[in-house]
Amino acid sequence: MGDAGLLLSGAALFLNSLMLLGRANTKSVAVFNLFIGAMQVIVPFYLIIASDQSNWTIYSLASIFLFGFTYLYVGMTLLKDLDGTGLGWYSLWVAVIAIIYAFVAYVHFEDIVSTLTWLMWAYLWFLFFLSMGMNKQIDAYIGKVAMVQSWLTLTFPALLSMTGLWKTEQVINAWIYFSIAAFVYFAYITLKLKKASAHTEKFA
Template structure:
């Protein structure tokens, strides 16, 4: 996905995180999702059309559709008030596909940063499945994960790329460290949420 695509996806995911955290209106956020989703469906279609049509080009450009259709799907169901079950199943499918991208990043390019980024996105799409299809009451947790990822995996890397400093070794290592640290933060938050849920459920009496 291109630098501008990453940048705008960061903005979209940031707004979506605020909605999940109850700090932004769902319908107003949905409109922005439609804008960016449309852009990220039309753009890769054109890029593939004018590319060399190699399997690698299609593989690289095709990933933008994952974001584009997710944003479009989310925008429509939020504006229309539809149930998110279908988007949840679509998110599960994407979660599996992004693991393939993570494997390709590390095996083909030895790109640790890329691998970690794809793992992060796979986890987020899995959370969308859990909350939309499995109906888990984890909106605040998903919102927290989405907000962190909007900066660490999208906004900051795209800004660094536009500034021409993304390939500096210490910059990449700093981002790798931040992504690894955030994984531990997610694990700790999930464990705390699980304990809190168990306490609130209380003992079962016959």
């Protein structure tokens, strides 16, 4: 489930980013979200039941639910044209949980790559909160962030893991630099967005 689920999560986030950028049909993307969301809710339930029930096993598998219910919630919201405030506030809750996972990855597991990855996911969920919970008009900005994360945090790590390369020292070091570069890029497009907003307000 781990690598395969990660790979399909990358596909879902990639499609969501295209939708936010105005390149993919909303209802079409909603259907794929439902497929992936259902898989990432049903499978973890089975894996937890069949697991050794240790706290860290359940802790690891429970993280999949964060993605599964997000995709289900996104899919239903888009397909049924629902008010997005509930999804927005749920995203804020998940963002907080993601920060906790980042903290545990750093302190307990001493895993820098996982720490940076969870921080990126926390940032993306927080952006969904701003968009739907606070009604901020930042869809294109979120689309750019989601596009980067779909490849950097999901698709490529899944492929590298399945080929046995993910835990090599060279890949780990490279991914730390790639992650830092992604944060720099997010900061850059944030500044551009703020400048554009200030310019619009000035001439409004």
